[in-house]
Amino acid sequence: MALNGRVSLNMSIRGLNKSPTLFINEQSRTLQSQGRRVYRLGLGQSPFPVPPPVVDSLKEHAHEKDYLPVEGLRELRGAVAHFHRQKDGLNVQPQHTLIGPGSKELMFLLQLVFYGEIYIPTPCWVSYVPQARIIGRSVQTFPTSFDTRWRTLPEQLDETFESEQDTYRPRLLVLNYPSNPDGGTFKPEELQAIAEVARKYEVIVLSDEIYGQLHYKGEHISIARYYPERTIISSGLSKWCGAGGWRLGTFSFPPNLSYLLEAISAVASETYTSVSAPIQYAAVKAFQGGLRIERYLWHIRRILDALATCLTEILTQAGIRCHKPDGAFYLFPDFTPLAEKLSKRGITDSADLCHHLLNDTGVAILPGADFQRPPSELTARLAFVNFNGAEALAASETIPLDQPLPASFVTKWCGNTVEAVERLADWTSG
Amino acid sequence: MALNGRVSLNMSIRGLNKSPTLFINEQSRTLQSQGRRVYRLGLGQSPFPVPPPVVDSLKEHAHEKDYLPVEGLRELRGAVAHFHRQKDGLNVQPQHTLIGPGSKELMFLLQLVFYGEIYIPTPCWVSYVPQARIIGRSVQTFPTSFDTRWRTLPEQLDETFESEQDTYRPRLLVLNYPSNPDGGTFKPEELQAIAEVARKYEVIVLSDEIYGQLHYKGEHISIARYYPERTIISSGLSKWCGAGGWRLGTFSFPPNLSYLLEAISAVASETYTSVSAPIQYAAVKAFQGGLRIERYLWHIRRILDALATCLTEILTQAGIRCHKPDGAFYLFPDFTPLAEKLSKRGITDSADLCHHLLNDTGVAILPGADFQRPPSELTARLAFVNFNGAEALAASETIPLDQPLPASFVTKWCGNTVEAVERLADWTSG
Numbered sequence: 001m002a003l004n005g006r007v008s009l010n011m012s013i014r015g016l017n018k019s020p021t022l023f024i025n026e027q028s029r030t031l032q033s034q035g036r037r038v039y040r041l042g043l044g045q046s047p048f049p050v051p052p053p054v055v056d057s058l059k060e061h062a063h064e065k066d067y068l069p070v071e072g073l074r075e076l077r078g079a080v081a082h083f084h085r086q087k088d089g090l091n092v093q094p095q096h097t098l099i100g101p102g103s104k105e106l107m108f109l110l111q112l113v114f115y116g117e118i119y120i121p122t123p124c125w126v127s128y129v130p131q132a133r134i135i136g137r138s139v140q141t142f143p144t145s146f147d148t149r150w151r152t153l154p155e156q157l158d159e160t161f162e163s164e165q166d167t168y169r170p171r172l173l174v175l176n177y178p179s180n181p182d183g184g185t186f187k188p189e190e191l192q193a194i195a196e197v198a199r200k201y202e203v204i205v206l207s208d209e210i211y212g213q214l215h216y217k218g219e220h221i222s223i224a225r226y227y228p229e230r231t232i233i234s235s236g237l238s239k240w241c242g243a244g245g246w247r248l249g250t251f252s253f254p255p256n257l258s259y260l261l262e263a264i265s266a267v268a269s270e271t272y273t274s275v276s277a278p279i280q281y282a283a284v285k286a287f288q289g290g291l292r293i294e295r296y297l298w299h300i301r302r303i304l305d306a307l308a309t310c311l312t313e314i315l316t317q318a319g320i321r322c323h324k325p326d327g328a329f330y331l332f333p334d335f336t337p338l339a340e341k342l343s344k345r346g347i348t349d350s351a352d353l354c355h356h357l358l359n360d361t362g363v364a365i366l367p368g369a370d371f372q373r374p375p376s377e378l379t380a381r382l383a384f385v386n387f388n389g390a391e392a393l394a395a396s397e398t399i400p401l402d403q404p405l406p407a408s409f410v411t412k413w414c415g416n417t418v419e420a421v422e423r424l425a426d427w428t429s430g
Numbered sequence: 431m432a433l434n435g436r437v438s439l440n441m442s443i444r445g446l447n448k449s450p451t452l453f454i455n456e457q458s459r460t461l462q463s464q465g466r467r468v469y470r471l472g473l474g475q476s477p478f479p480v481p482p483p484v485v486d487s488l489k490e491h492a493h494e495k496d497y498l499p500v501e502g503l504r505e506l507r508g509a510v511a512h513f514h515r516q517k518d519g520l521n522v523q524p525q526h527t528l529i530g531p532g533s534k535e536l537m538f539l540l541q542l543v544f545y546g547e548i549y550i551p552t553p554c555w556v557s558y559v560p561q562a563r564i565i566g567r568s569v570q571t572f573p574t575s576f577d578t579r580w581r582t583l584p585e586q587l588d589e590t591f592e593s594e595q596d597t598y599r600p601r602l603l604v605l606n607y608p609s610n611p612d613g614g615t616f617k618p619e620e621l622q623a624i625a626e627v628a629r630k631y632e633v634i635v636l637s638d639e640i641y642g643q644l645h646y647k648g649e650h651i652s653i654a655r656y657y658p659e660r661t662i663i664s665s666g667l668s669k670w671c672g673a674g675g676w677r678l679g680t681f682s683f684p685p686n687l688s689y690l691l692e693a694i695s696a697v698a699s700e701t702y703t704s705v706s707a708p709i710q711y712a713a714v715k716a717f718q719g720g721l722r723i724e725r726y727l728w729h730i731r732r733i734l735d736a737l738a739t740c741l742t743e744i745l746t747q748a749g750i751r752c753h754k755p756d757g758a759f760y761l762f763p764d765f766t767p768l769a770e771k772l773s774k775r776g777i778t779d780s781a782d783l784c785h786h787l788l789n790d791t792g793v794a795i796l797p798g799a800d801f802q803r804p805p806s807e808l809t810a811r812l813a814f815v816n817f818n819g820a821e822a823l824a825a826s827e828t829i830p831l832d833q834p835l836p837a838s839f840v841t842k843w844c845g846n847t848v849e850a851v852e853r854l855a856d857w858t859s860g
Contacts, residue, residue, distance in 0.1 A: 277675035
């Protein structure tokens, strides 16, 4: 915010800006309302509709008006536990689940209640660090690199913890996979190795698996398989269920971290109280799953996979470094190979890059700096979601799931997004 | 929470308990599930259904899935501004309104961002003070008394501010009327006098008017009439619209406090993001109002007024001091005249009083201590909402609004609550 007058704001809040993803969404809307053509690859919102059985369930429960228990509706907590048992092969109990108005809010409350050091590998999701700032906490970020597919290395973790000479320092490590901003995930052996380091130092892991069900091959594996005793799993309706605007997230705790669940609930009872009742009733249907929802998932995975392949190729051919994602709907291209060329156009950091790109082409993406990368690194996040998901889904549904999508599918049904990335590629070579 | 093991929790959170109102709700449920008859006068939840046009609107918008702007859906902000113009005669602009997941959350964020001293007259709503504790802020509470109908006196405010010898100290004064926990409200001349003191010291007023539309005579007046320049009005769907579980609250700011709206929005963008989209679309209908909603309001006001009159009389006849409320659904009886008698039964504070009462009679009410009164003061809050609001509303709708309800109405349709208060009265005399 721009502060031009006398204000009474706490120091941790003065000059705090809106979350970049939400800000670019609003900025894109404004440009559009001025008649500009904007390709909205800024906000990571699922383009697909909420599955019809879930929408129907919301209609059926529209009259529900009672304040629900702080931790969540009993049936919903059961359905979330069932979901993790069935999808992740994890022994999650209903009483160890927690429902919140988005997993973002739950993460904020976890940061608020947890006493200890918080570790976040970068590039990371935009909100972790600002959340810490709001409550005046410090967090330790540490970089990963393009060469290791932006993945956290176990030896890197071990070195960091070891160098602190404080073995049982209370620690919370945040992992996110499939990842926002790069769509990559861990291999099982990588998770196993990280689990061993975490066990050695008794580190609590916040495993943000909100994109787990958007693993293109349906092969998402949670670190809780290897480190059940101290892993908190974060999930929610926003991504795989296309219901970001509904605001419902979930945490699942191991039994020995119940005190964190209770502490977050105590704060929740003094702040948001509980999640909207009709939404919670509808979410039961989503987490229970079933054939219709399972088919929906396979269709959207197939579409996203095809689109990711196509876009990665366009970028790579333009000389931009980019790993093909394993899931979710993000690419994290690295423009470093084009640094000299861009520098001649006055572009020397990721903020410049995105600013010029939006101005010149109408393509809205977010600078790597927003994901805690060094400002001068020429990286950016691209959310490939600017297409009509309902139409694309309907088109995919006419093609049997055991057949691949034809080559023309993404140009036909996700044309806007393909066009945006082509414009981006042209722009860099221009 | 009971902490029996080693935990990593921040000091401001250790030992924090769930909000008493939510806790007693869950405790009541547990007792009921054990087969005990419980009269649930603990949680202040409207017994009435959400008006049908509003429920229908939620059904119509069940498919809405987009993340909405942090500040709220444009149409809803317009409807909230319209609501305050029409209901309160205030010139509120849409861009100065803010939508949150309950006004409780918005108040928390206001406490989080505001730099300055916070003043709260007691008895006060249960959450203001714990919210301050969570973020490590101190608040100044100051007592009101039974003799002045639990109202804040302007001269008391003036003395407090004057004695600080710091005239322009940044200050936020929280007022709540019709009030939780006592149902009383201010007379226009009282508001005017408070406004004068506030103006003298440039105090920001958070005017919690969530029960405004439940003024029995429909004569709610906002202090913003007399102090528009620094009054933030808090409202929402929870009380007058019977939709507590939906979680939607509103703040309306004067133009010169826009910086607080922006700061809260910035924090919101990193925490709850925005309020559930389908709920916001449905809320447009509620705030737009119209004949059906207006009739609904007059019926529920008439029922609550009749019930308040009946219950106040039962309590008064039992020798308990109690003011008849002007609105909302609370009574704040003072058992001090019976202190000697209760002391002989081992009851010497408000927690004892409520604990014994629940055990002996199954009547659940909350101790005055939860509302920041001295623990030894024998006061308590009674939420007179334990009846079937849908049936009571339907019965009222058969009686023209220009006629009074017959004397038998409340015993017939709110019998549970009347019985509970009779049991309470019997118990004190026993």
